[in-house]
Amino acid sequence: MQHTFDTIFPNVQRRQILASATALASFAGLGLIPGLVQAAGNETAFNAKTLGEAIKALGGTPVESKELVITSPDIAENGAVVPVTVQSNLPKTQEIYILVEKNPNPLSAVFVIPEGTEASVQTRVKMSQSTNVHALVKAGGKFYTTVKETKVTLGGCGG
Template structure:
């Protein structure tokens, strides 16, 4: 009769080794895929738009046109941000044909804070945490059907996040 306790360590060792090999393979695959996506997106990166200091210049560099105000954009931002280093912002819309969403903080050193491309057939909704230097208007820009729409909300910052 075989002793069950003698085989237990070997069985446990085999399970651990299989798990470690699986994790290593997953890590290699994830690293390979993420670097492939980063290389693909690098060509389309709107570097010049992120260097602009005004809303008009950032819009021109990113989209090449101006935006009109819309009540069909839901811009969710706090009225008061106690810490400007981590201000939660969310933008959503039910407009058809959304291809891009951008978020601007008008009083930051560089106005454009985030820009997203929205793939066809997906829900037009993004959320992030931004740094805000001081109290400022936050502007959400939605590109839909070849036009630009905007929504604005003022956020009061009590402790600055961009060196303030």
């Protein structure tokens, strides 16, 4: 009996496999797969209970920078979905971290910035209470930070 693609994979169309392979190649090209792998490598930082522990686990001693812009609402009605945008104007930005100071686990997000791309990220974070949101950026092997206070009227981390 001669085996063909259709007899081996009767419920899978060639187009589905090609689309999946193309998506995987795109993710790899955008640097998203290495970012996922790196996020897994930051387990100690994600499990940290304080802001200081998280920053120490990431390996940096940050300095304040006016080249970073963090945007979040002054008052968030719902702490479960607080929009945060970070823009880095620092050359050679490699990584952007978002930390929420009074959360049970302050490190909320890690973004790996591929070389030659605009260093701007946008996401939503959970906030358990009113607190400072920190942007920590690794650029040229050094760490930089900026802070924005956000007040929360309804907590999003089980509160």
